Amino acid sequence: MTTIVEIQGTDPLMSAVYALRREVFVIEQGIPEELEVDENDNVAGHLAALSDGHVIGTLRIVRHERTAKIGRMAVSAHSRKKGIGKELMEFAAAAASRDGAQEIILAAQFTAREFYRRLGYIEEGAVFDDAGIPHVMMRKKLRS
């Protein structure tokens, strides 16, 4: 069974969250290590999907007034295509809505845009490069 918990950047579980992000973004995708953790991690709310005490999925939510920005969405390679990413995104949308956000934005890796489309996110603007990976902005309005 998978449980999702909402934590802050100071939570002891964050070392496992950072380890998963490193495994996915730095080792698997080749994103420079120095870009992976940034100042937003201190102010973000982080979600961790736990299975048998292990962090197998994560994302972070950063608030900018009425907009919540989701980032660092990662599921460990052996746990993908089992609905964990979707569960994390739905949990994040509920948390953002509860906290008063009216919309969610995110920078989707181009190859992951279909994952977000299925969750109701709509692409906007041109494709852009971030850390050597093509991205596109996506947005979803939340029910108030």
Ligand SMILES: CC(C)(COP(=O)(O)OP(=O)(O)OC[C@H]1O[C@@H](n2cnc3c(N)ncnc32)[C@H](O)[C@@H]1OP(=O)(O)O)[C@@H](O)C(=O)NCCC(=O)NCCS
């Ligand atoms: C993208 C990612 C988070 C998806 O997580 P996941 O747990 O495998 O996704 P889910 O199993 O919840 O998938 C939900 C739906 O999206 C689809 N989907 C998942 N990844 C997809 C992809 N890359 N392309 C197209 N569809 C995808 C699933 O088939 C599923 O469809 P369904 O609802 O019709 O069954 C995961 O593949 C991952 O961590 N990738 C590496 C890191 C990454 O690219 N992060 C995104 C950064 S923007």
